[in-house]
Amino acid sequence: MRNDIGEIRKNIQNVTFALLGLLAILFIYLSYIQVVEQDFLVTHPLNRRNAAGNRNLQYGMILDKNGEKLAYSEKKGNSFTRTYPYAAITAPLVGYDSAKYGKAGLESTYNSYLTGMNNQLRHLGAISHLWSNQTGNNVVLTLDAKLQEAAYRALGEHRGAVVVMSPRTGAILAMVSKPSFNPNILEQKWESISTADNSPLLNRAVQGLYPPGSIIKVMMADAALSEKITDMNKTIRCEGILQVPPDYVLEESGHKAHGNLNLEEALTVSCNVTFGTLALELGGKRMAKTFDRYGFKRPIGPDLQEVQSHLPDFNSLGNGDLAQTGIGQGSLLVTPLRMAMLVSTFANKGIIMKPYIVDKITDSDGNSIKEFMPEEWLTPTTSQLASAINKMMVTVVNEGTGSGAHLSGVKVAGKTGTAENPHGDSHAWFIGFAPADNPEVVIAVIVENAGAGGSIAAPIAGQILAKALH
Template structure:
């Protein structure tokens, strides 16, 4: 064989080997990821020949069901956009999102014993059916949360602090998963991002709701007690940066209980500087900042700047939730839940049970502790401080007749537009069963905008 032919032979031989290696990679190593990739619509179309499991709320409301057309089982969503931000969709053309994506193996009958049973049914000529999901969502609370938020850009999250169960979660704007084919182009070109679940993906300066973390650090380290006295003149300088109280208010001599209830920026700036960047960063981390959310639905990681990057001016700013602190509404709900649950933050969850179509429980979520940022004693003290916020401070619009509510307002200044309105709360304060976090973008003060929303959701959760 002459040299040119030998080179040509070697070239094609190498191409053949490369092709074999690529096919081996795709068929063996990459196959599981490709199969579950939500963008792999061929896999979605194939699985739509299977009867997918239904999804129901904790109170038995159907959220996702099937409609058979020929050989395909098409998904329908009876609640429309009420639950779409986290329920997601299963669509032949657009793939999957939300619970439909994360729990696809269970819903399509591919996981564990259900998968073996499904293949056996196929051999017998029976229709293969996936597992059903029972969620932790209370649709009564969900509807109230959606109505209370209205058409204001933002998010609402409600948890049971004792277990971590998500009781309600909504965001606006939303989309109707029944109309994806009709609206897909508009949804994706909309600057308000209807596909974004702001409750777990939106990152916002928390403003004064972050003072709960700073107060916890001060109480745990004994830098302050509720009776510690401060003097406010309306402003304080820190490293060349001047901190002012919201609205230009001047409070004079006051104790730490009043500082928390009235959300006095200057006092928290002083406390933050005295604690130092390292202590603030440590406690932010203990509450979950900088950590991935501990559940399969994912979400954005809330952040606190590196202590080494904070000079005195920046320490003063982060101490009242401004500067480079960013948080999701779910993260701030978890912060409040630590206070409500004796210092423990439970792992949040949305799926309570995985069931066969006969109702047999295949898997059930067992509540577990995620973090313990503070002691029970500090939690009790913070609880009393938060009660004062609602009784006589900035959060009086969250008050409920006959029920003691604990809360914290936040009015987070942003570069453009009105401040973001925040409120975190739990009730009953003496035996908390519901924790709520509310965020409304560019809406004004937390006490006037977010607190009334939280009050309605808490009332629904307590059956009032």
């Protein structure tokens, strides 16, 4: 009998300790949520408690650099709704705010500031608004709405993206993605917008991954010079094809034989044989080092929501794939933003500035709460080599494939690309900057399935550069 009682007591003790352990784990988890995850959960745009309370709150505005309204709250009945004056022109970047479908873009990223939930009482959720201003904070962008509109119009009916930024600061001046959508009628049109084959909800500037094609050759030129594979005088002979052991053949566009070319001449005519040869001489290890130098695997932060580039495994690349990578083909995939950052190297003396889109946060009275400053991100090459590539890119526009971007009275530097695409016609690319001798803006343009970069993307870039400079 006593043994039975002892056994029961022991079991009760075990159960008690187990329950106390579970309570301790629960306490630790709740403490973790309250302390560590508090900001994330309270300010998250999918927090329904906040969403319900915030409908009675006048969100702050999203403004361009000149004070143009890109998003603001309008009173309708007893609640507020968001209005987007530029509609589809800025929608992929600014995003949307829907009671039914949530938030996207900057509306989501800067939700805590726009709703005023960044205050000290935010852990109380929607109740915090009883003690706080009923107007959220304003988010002031680096974007120029007029330039954004010009870039949107310049793309016409094409699918694609445009990124314009300052090489000196990294400030994004325009970021266009087409096709787009009208956030003012998002809820009425959600079914057709969300299921459309042309993906209007995708911000192609930062979420579209494309083979770069020949625009990668500016980086390849820098790599070949940096690694002393070539110099400005050494020539490579182009017979129209490059035999790559054991059994791959890299072809020139139209099988055109360029003859003996130095590096500048090869970039001017975009010679595949030259840059395929340089890639083979660099080898996988130094190719990997080059992409690493330019930060292709390094994230730039959450604000712009850029997807990571897809790089080949250089350690396992065969010669044929290596040559293909040297001309921007194969498994290499990049975003338009990443290529704007790449070309900014040669516009800014070898320095890449970290791209940013928000200039400052202000309260409803216009007082600054938080400011964002330019920040050096990487220095992938020397100022001397950056200057050499700069001059070569000027020749590309003056004498070569980039002539469509030529501007009267302004020296433009650029590089075109025609990227083969396994899913359809080739994509047309242009990257560049102007004025070349004192760059104010850099640009990256991609036009999906449009063919040659020189005939399609370069003239679009020229229109946008002209607007940006005047």
